[in-house]
Amino acid sequence: MDKSTISERYQLIQDDICHALERLDGRASFVEEPWTREGGGGGRTRVIQGGSVIEKGGVNFSAVHGELPEAIKRAFQVNEQNFFATGVSIVLHPVNPFVPIIHMNIRYFELNDRVRWFGGGIDLTPHYVNREEAADFHRQLKAICDRYHATFYPEFKAHADRYFYIKHRQETRGIGGIFYDRLTPEKTSLTWEAIFDFSCALGNGFVPIYTGLVEPNRHHSFSDNQKQWQYLRRGRYVEFNLVYDAGTKFGLETNGRIESILMSLPPHAGWTYDFKPEPGSAEAETLSWLKPGIDWLEP
């Protein structure tokens, strides 16, 4: 299993997801922007805007290689000269506040035969938390994880809770999901092939999972106040991505392709001073779910 096997497979996953999302949306199409990186490699940024389901979203593929930037050497405390990294990264901001924001990422990183790993995850940010849909989302992630390792779901779910946390708000970005990093055979007792296969299973699981969240909600009626609430929730998404997200920070610090990095930002977001939802409202209930450590699979 070499680098090109992984990046080619990830490209196919990008293709499949884009086609399926266009069918799901029914109105908008992806616009592709191929780009090359000065130091080596490149990517295909694909963006969809103004759809009937998706207001703004991106499904990006990249496979970059070359000399290891100084910032990474410091961050990883290594002295290697060359690296290879490939991945698919998705963020979708839906039109309807009752359809959740979703994020997926699968990636592979390699310095040499000894230092390489897979990383990734899927997590969900509903503007309105629906307890049953949240449980269903986690059940589907658990089912994929369980096909590979019994500890994957609990470990990766806990990791997502820690990672997708807006410290200054003391709230999670959404209802979490799974997040994993530096996955290797040593850590998992799986083969490289099995770990790669797990990442592809996540990639292939993305469309059915999101379709199940879009279809029942895409025609849900909503008021202007509910749209405003969506803007506020997107504002928190912006706060997380610009202040905490490791991928975003890394991209900004290493002069990555700025429009590809910031495609995760919503089409519109809002900030209202000290907004407090009415006690007992759906908005207040949503906030009450934005805590780490919730066992969504509890009956």
Next chain:
Amino acid sequence: MDKSTISERYQLIQDDICHALERLDGRASFVEEPWTREGGGGGRTRVIQGGSVIEKGGVNFSAVHGELPEAIKRAFQVNEQNFFATGVSIVLHPVNPFVPIIHMNIRYFELNDRVRWFGGGIDLTPHYVNREEAADFHRQLKAICDRYHATFYPEFKAHADRYFYIKHRQETRGIGGIFYDRLTPEKTSLTWEAIFDFSCALGNGFVPIYTGLVEPNRHHSFSDNQKQWQYLRRGRYVEFNLVYDAGTKFGLETNGRIESILMSLPPHAGWTYDFKPEPGSAEAETLSWLKPGIDWLEP
């Protein structure tokens, strides 16, 4: 000139500015939220929303003291146990895209008799750069500076250019202004009283300066596309404040009062993938002005 002289004077400046801005707006009023800090001191956060001129803005006063947080000890490389800090901080996001966003801050910080300083500045972020208004803005700042020291304007103007720079976009936040920090008698050959007086002159200059930018533009007609452009410019403002602004970062890291810190964020902001204004348009012209090092006073 002791701490309470400074903080009392700054409070009066906050009062004057709020009254004048309410008169200028004519519709909305400030809502005050007094707060106290666990470690000592507190402040008066004043926010105005939904006005005829100001869509969202804040004029905050604070005077805090107590044990020096570890983060500051590290940042300043000092071992002092106690600190005092007071200041007035303003950000106004106007309704009309032809009225610029403005930011002002005056502050005083003290560790002991030897380690203390003044800081602050005023800078302007027009959604549409008007060359004459920009020059006039800089001329007014220079006039205030020149009353105190011939080097203030050129030094503080250059400092603002360096500081209000969105590195990942390679553009300035706006047309700059002045920014100064750690101002002391040793650095300026002025007395503490004169430096304090300079900061008050800036505070008192704020209303006439902003009024001169509001009055000619508040009834300027604008299209939906121009409002969308305003959202994009506000998006850049969000990027600067969350990624680079020292005060914001410091507030988030030291568990400051989050709603007061983030009152600087706009009511609505937007991100469009890879938006490029048409060559020759007013939007493209504005972008061409967002570079450091422009001499606005050049005839």
